[in-house]
Amino acid sequence: MAERNADQQHEDQLRGGADSAGIGRYLMHRAKPHLPPWLGVAGTGLAGALGHLRWADSSGAGVGLTLASVALTGATWWAGRGTSAQRRLHSAITVAAGSAWLTGACLAGPTAGPLDDLYLMAGPGLALSWNVRMILRRNPDAAGESAGADKGLLEKVGLAKASIGRTEVGPNRVTAQLGLEAGEQTNDDVTKTLPRIASALDLPPTAVRYMPDPESARRGELVIVPRDMLADTVRWEENGPSLAGGSITEPLTIGVYDDGSPLQLWLPGDKEAGRNATHLLIAGMTGSGKGDGALNLMTEILSRTDVLFWLSDPKGFQDFRPLLPAIDWAVEGGADTEVMVETVKAVIPARTAWLGEHSYRQWEAAAAQRQTDPKHSCRKDGTACGCPGLPFHIVWFEEAGVSLGLLGDDAFNSIANLARSAGMALVVSLQRPSHDQISTTTRDALGARLCFGVPNATAAGFMLPDSVVDAGAAPERWSNRRPGYCYLVTPGVAEERYSSPGRTRWFTDTAVSLMETVAQWAARNGAQVDPVTEKAAASVAGTAYTQRQTNETDENAHLPADEDEDEMTGPLLDPEDEGIDPEQELPDSEPGDDAPLFGQETGRKPSPEEARRLFGDALAEFEDEGRMVVGPKDFTDWCDRNNLSRSWVSLRLKEAALDGRLEPTNQTGRWRIVPALAAA
Structure with a gap:
């Protein structure tokens, strides 16, 4: 729409104002972009005449003007390093010629010798060269060739009716706005052609990506990465952590x-950045x-x-x-x-x-510090709580x-x-x-x-x-x-x-x-x-x-035990037999001590009081070992040592859960031991 308005305005300018005043306004409008070089020539002539009035026959001024001329020409060459070679050379020649003539005019006079002729011939020539350059800057044919090349690529991959809009070129990334034919093409059509685009450009398939516009079904960005900068491996030890001593809220660079x-x-999230x-x-x-x-x-x-x-x-x-x-x-x-x-x-x-007690809707860096801010106090009076x-x-x-x-x-x-x-x-x-x-x-x-x-x-x-x-x-x-x-x-x-x-x-x-x-x-x-x-x-x-030990290691924990030393220093009496009086009569037999009848479960049946004691000892043993989640299968060795059955253990597990010593887990048949102090 904006392009059509500009064309219409241009057409109105060409057709309107047929009188002399209208023609004059039109010519002035068209001439304004080309005036700066001519103003520069006129300004240089005026500066030469004024300089001669002040510095005529001054040797000091001659040295200063010569140095200034050389410095200005060098600065122009340096400043043009980011432009094309032709523009850089053209700018340097123009500045060198103008500053040399100005130096001569200031010292000898603008009409001395050939200076006036040089001014009248070289000045307009340089101004016209910049006018010509400005006219040729807009090259419809070149634009057409570029558009034709883009169209040729899109036509090859089946997107002939698509158009390429604004294009951004980075150090190793080209991003082009892509518009598809309304009603005939969608973003899915571009996605399917990505391998063919990579083939046409002779690039790896992963070097071409397409990001659809979430608000449009036929617009998006085509991203092309010409050179794979991942080919060279980087060792971690060359740089180490990116921000040692920083906060976890800062980005983690991997x-x-x-x-x-x-x-x-x-x-972590960040409410100010809108990140969850x-x-x-x-x-x-x-x-x-x-x-x-x-x-x-x-x-x-x-x-x-x-x-x-x-x-x-x-x-x-x-x-x-x-x-x-x-x-x-x-x-x-x-x-x-x-x-x-x-x-x-x-x-x-x-x-x-x-977090709720200290008025944090989500964790943030301030939550990790001692709470000295009254806004994050757990006290009802509103004063700082000082909590860790x-x-x-x-x-x-x-x-x-x-x-x-x-x-x-x-x-x-x-x-x-x-x-x-x-x-x-x-x-x-x-x-x-x-x-x-x-x-x-x-x-x-x-x-x-x-x-x-x-x-x-x-x-x-x-x-x-x-x-x-x-x-x-x-x-x-x-x-x-x-x-x-x-x-x-x-x-x-x-x-x-x-x-x-x-x-x-x-x-x-x-x-x-x-x-x-x-x-x-x-x-x-x-x-x-x-x-x-x-x-x-x-x-x-x-x-x-x-009793976790992650910050220190026991150097002898994995060393094999000395069997000879154990034999020499170990007790000669089985610990289970300690406290037994060898002169005491053997206890009477209990149910289950003899060989079981057909269909009867193996293992003796202890009294309820003894059962609670035995099972309590088993749970304490597991807790001392750090085994806080157990099930019947974990009691297999313990049952063998105490001559008890797994079905007996299953009943005791349910009783312990009712007593608060165990808590059920998400897994069937698995129980979490409640630490003894917590259970009490």
């Missing part, structure tokens, strides 16, 4: 995008670089000063062992992870209650497919849906987040995705939204041939970035020493567990949490 910009994500808190799902096939990606993120997290970190790793901390001193609680898989999940369930409401802060809390489940196989598909559902409101984030890492590995409910609750190479498009669909795949994201094209290549979908990152590939940094053997340094620094300077989280965790995990 690599770079293919155009060289940083690959970043956030876990999120959990993170990490997935990728074996050899895709998922382990190095996890180390990038973990070292970023542990280098911040207001975050608490828990880790579950069924692989025995194979990749993360150098970082253990910085981790508040680290457990291996199986029953220990089961205890951690139950603990997180109890920690969530405790932390949520604290509540650090952000991250719970990381490595190789979660193994844990979910033991705990069940719904193990993470409740904590995934509620943890964000408690200032907590879950990081779940596994190879393939298919429905047989993780429930759809849990997967949907993990809002952010870090997807490394996968074996096929089906696996990519489990990780990436359909809109991102349609825009050109295809991690299956890398598989495990390009370790570290990934896609990041997360709040806080522009949606057009979702389909841009990135690459995480590479951890080598030489990175171990720096990782250990980061861990030791974090152990001294990082956040300590807050009273609210510690109390809630101890109420569920008991000694499994209160």
Whole structure:
């Protein structure tokens, strides 16, 4: 519309004002853009005449004017380095000629010798050269050739009726506005042609992306990255953590995008930035670089000063062992992870209650500090409460497919849906987040995705939204041939970035020493567990949490025992036989002590009082070992030692639950031991 209005105005100017006044206005209007060079020539002549009146026959002025002429010409050449070579040379010649004539005119006079002739001939010549350059600046033929080239490309890929609008060219990124034929083409048509566009431009398929306009079905941005800047691997130890000593609210930098910009994500929310808190799902096939990606993120997290970190790793901390001193609680898989999940369930409401009492609608950096602001006081009188802060809390489940196989598909559902409101984030890492590995409910609750190479498009669909795949994201094209290549979908990152590939940094053997340094620094300077989280965790995990040893290791814990020494120093009497008087008569037989009849269950039947004592001892034994989630199968060895049956144990479990010593879990037949002090 604006273009038609301009053409109409131009046509009106050509047709209107046929009298002499109208013709004069039209000529002046057309001449105005070409006047600056002529004004420059006139100004130079006037300056020469005035300069001669002041500096005639002055040797000092001659030196000064000569130096000024040389300096001005050099400055013009330097300033034109960002323009074309022709424009730079043209500008330098014009300034050099004008300043040389001005110097001669000021010293000898504008009419001395050939100066007046040079002025009359060279001045108009230079002005006209700039007029010609201005006229040729608009080249409809060249524009037509460019448009024809674009049309040729679009025609080749089946988008002949599409038009290319405004185009932005960056250092390694070309973004073009694309408009499709109304009623005949949609954004889906562009998505289908992306591989053909990459073929026409001789680029990798992942170098061409399309971001549809959410408010239009036929408009969007075509993004082309000519050069893959991810080909050169970057070692993590070259730079280390991006912001050691900073806050977890600052971006976590884990690599770079293919155009060289940083690959970043956030876990806490930010109401001012309009960013929601999120959990993170990490997935990728074996050899895709998922382990190095996890180390990038973990070292970023542990280098911040207001975050608490828990880790579950069924692989025995194979990749993360150098970082253990910085981790508040680290457990291996199986029953220990089961205890951690139950603990997180109890920690969530405790932390949520604290945030509510201190007037935080969501966790923010101020919540991690001592509460000296009356606006965040839990006191009813409105004065500052001075309560200890509540650090952000991250719970990381490595190789979660193994844990979910033991705990069940719904193990993470409740904590995934509620943890964000408690200032907590879950990081779940596994190879393939298919429905047989993780429930759809849990997967949907993990809002952010870090997807490394996968074996096929089906696996990519489990990780990436359909809109991102349609825009050109295809991690299956890398598989495990390009370790570290990934896609990041997360709040806080522009949606057009979702389909841009990135690459995480590479951890080598030489990175171990720096990782250990980061861990030791974090152990001294990082956040300590807050009273609210510690109390809630101890109420569920008991000694499994209160006696955790993640910040120090026992050097002799894994050394084999000296068998000869045990034989020489160990007691000669079985501990179970201590206190038995060898002269005392043997006790009478009890029911079940003899061989069972057909259909009768093995094992004796203790009295109710003895049953409560025996079972209480068993629960205390499990609690001392840190095994806080139990079921009938966990009592197998204990039943053998005490000559009791598993069916007897099942009855005792139900009785203990009624007494408050056990709490049911989400899994059928599994019970959580309530620590003895908490039960009392």
